[in-house]
Amino acid sequence: MQISKLLEEILAGRRMNNEEFAYLYQHADLLTLGKAANEAREKCFPNNMATFIIDRNINYTNICTCQCKFCAFYRHENDTDAYVIDKNTLFAKIEEAIELGASQLMIQGGLNPNLKIDFFEDMFRSIKERYAITIHSLTAPEVVYIAQISNLDIKETLLRLHK
Ligand code: SF4
Structure with missing residues (x-):
């Protein structure tokens, strides 16, 4: 795979596949990728405009x-x-964030040996059911730790969390 040709095609609008993504991640140099990413951003948002979202960090x-x-x-x-965190506190924080215009949550915390994957599945599901x-x-x-204490491999952990 030739990196410059690949980036040229992607910048022309073709969506990259998983294999190409992994190849660029492993083989392209950071400055080349950064330059291409900046070009892609300028295509989506011309006139040097940067965008942002409102996101709340919640520690569980x-x-x-x-x-x-x-x-x-x-x-x-x-x-x-x-x-x-208990559910009432969690939901109150999310509702406060939504009232302030948030569209995303960053939920993170310590490596707690009592919180196996079912805690996170339940928390994420209960959020998605409501908001x-x-x-x-x-x-x-955190992902590695959840996998370890839940006796799962990383892939299965990520798939379950994503679901
Ligand atoms: S992993 Fe380290 S930085 Fe993060 S909460 Fe635990 S002690 Fe603090």
Whole structure:
């Protein structure tokens, strides 16, 4: 696959397939990709216009086994201010965000050994049943941790979370 030809076709409007996406990710240099991405943005939004969305960050738990040295957020399970968010608090935060124009949620938290994949499936499902909002959530370490404590591989974890 020739990177310059591929980018030329994509910038002309052809949608790339999964194989091409992976190839560019693995082989194209960052500046070339950045330049192409900027060109694509300028085609969608000319006159140097950048767009944004309103997104709310919601933390579902501050209990975290990772205990990174720089982190002032995490708590031990027995700390008085340790929490796992309850549904009423979660929904109230989402409704407040929607009232302020949010279209997306970033839901993230600590690595809590009590929260296996069924907690996240239930949380995401209950949000989607109630609100027309995008869930853009969980960092890579959270996904890996959920997979580990749920005895799943990463692919199955991602498929279940996505569903
Ligand atoms: S993984 Fe995140 S929440 Fe946990 S200690 Fe590290 S920075 Fe804090």
